Amino acid sequence: MKTTRLGLMAVVLTGLCVNLAAAYTHYGTSVTANGGLLYWPSGSMTYRVNSQAASQFNIVQPGNVSSVIDQAFGIWESGCGFNFTRGSQTSVTNAGYDAINLVTFADTAANRSALGGIACRTILTFNSSNVIFDADILFHPDLTITTVSSSTDVRQPNAHPLLPMMLGQAGHCIAVMSSPIQSASMMRYVAGRTAKTEAGRLGTFLTRDDQIAANVASAKTGFFTGTGTISGYVTLGGAKVYGAHVVAVDAATGIVAAGNVSLGSNQGTKFGYYRIKGLPAGAYKLYAEPVDAPYASDNWEGIPSWGDYWGGDFTGGYRTTFQGGNAAPASVQVAAGGTTAVNLAVSSGSHSILPIYNALVPAGISPAQAETGSVLYQTLNVHTPIVLKPGERRTVAVNGVGLIGTTISCSDPAMTVDVSGLRTGVLGDDTEYLIFQLAVPATSAEGPRNLIFKSGAETAVMTGAIYIDPQKPFIRRNSADRTWRLME
């Protein structure tokens, strides 16, 4: 009987939600136009680079600025079929609404004001029918940028690699917004982390999560052919929940497949609704987590106060809840081409376990060594996923609230969480830290994994905190002279 109801619901939802937001795409003003998503009706965008870019004094070579910009747009184009074309250079310097989709590094008062002191931003202009007219990308003229695009090359001191920054901005142009999956290339702080840490290739390619978002936004390839969907409502005591982060994790491998955020009240009957597309057929563990920590509402971009499409503060007052219960999460089956309806009823209460930051300790340092102040300070203060290669064993650190005494695990059952040398303590901001080791099997597949902390019935998840990357490069910045060094 239950199966029948679920099946009926699946049919209804499939019919209603042709293109409603999935992954981390920007909702439009209209709930109905283009399924509620912002879009370019032509399916293409021509961008033009301000002519000062090539001679910008603080862009350090080697390489060509325009070619890196092309590379970033090209990564999205190859990932979702949306057509990006580079037009001729332009003398237009300032962002605005002028039908020129501008990439500018120009040093003008207007651009400095529009940036307001941040490194880069995208300004999207659209209308109440969700049609995008203009997309401008601004870079701060004081920023030192390098065109060396991959972390596999040694970079200039203090230079920010252009490609990860540009990749994020190019994604914004098609209304792909920031991802709360920590190891996604669209995670908001990706540019900072690639400038500061050994985050590896992240930010220079599209992770699965990024690809799904791109294809929701573009829908020009057969990307979703043969994949399935999980969708439904998140509720708390029967009331719809706005802003729950719902995540599907491959039940066998523990790889984070994709996620979505439940919609706001201005979405009418879709209030509290989530939809996760692009799932290969199989079994998934599904959970909803509040947007408190480690992923706060700042992981989304530019939530505007004039809000005819967001809809107020995210719902609070609930804990991370797995479908089927935190003690023994159920497996949700997804069939190729099908939609599985799952309504997630979350548990009320506030978290007593709240991980905030995680960090990868430099190679060769044990948990005990990592506990010394300088190491812990340097590692636990940036948004950095733990990027590991297959076969690697490394010390990692996590800080947060209520962590001491929790059971630590990884969503990937093949990975080993070694707590034999566990170090715990309290930081200057009253948060607790845990330092332990992770060991990755040599055969691990690429992709994001979760770090999980349990105490009694409560579970907290750091979604996508770990990324296994066989191609992980081996450089890191020397903290003393800020140069980049090959480590292996």
Next chain:
Amino acid sequence: MRYLVIIALFGILAPRAAAAGPSAGPDELARFCRRADYILHGRVTAQSFIRDRDGLIWTSYTLVVAEPLKAPVPAAVKTFQFRQPGGCFGDLRQVATGSADIRRDDEVILFTRDYGAGFQSVAEGDRGCLRVRTVTDARRAAASRDRRIVPAACKVAPGRASIDLDRLKEQLREAVKQGAGAGEAGR
């Protein structure tokens, strides 16, 4: 105990035993304060939209000032106008990624700067506007660190996981003092 908590923390992450380790925290906060023309505590009471000659839409806000923590002129100002990019103009909407989420009736600690266009903008994107909220659960407040507010490098030593409003204002006044007279290159 009931805290008025800024949903953003200036906490340092050095272990207590190593508090004498990296000490960039206070200096960083001082730099952040120095870069701002104004640091104001107040309540947002109105907003309107302006479209400039490039076609950029700005949201202009009115802040009723409760207390100026930094102001370039003697603090007699009771209302204060500031902007950030993004907004509505007729049928047009503009979103500027990284903007602060500022709503009417929000109580805020605001950092602004004139970046050369002749008006005060929210400084450092969404890190320049701290929403003051009442949080009754101190543990939850401790975890509500909002990294939007302060540059990643901006740490205060030795910080606490939750800061009541008075304590934060005291820290900001001290940081403003530290930053005074030190100069700041660039615009």
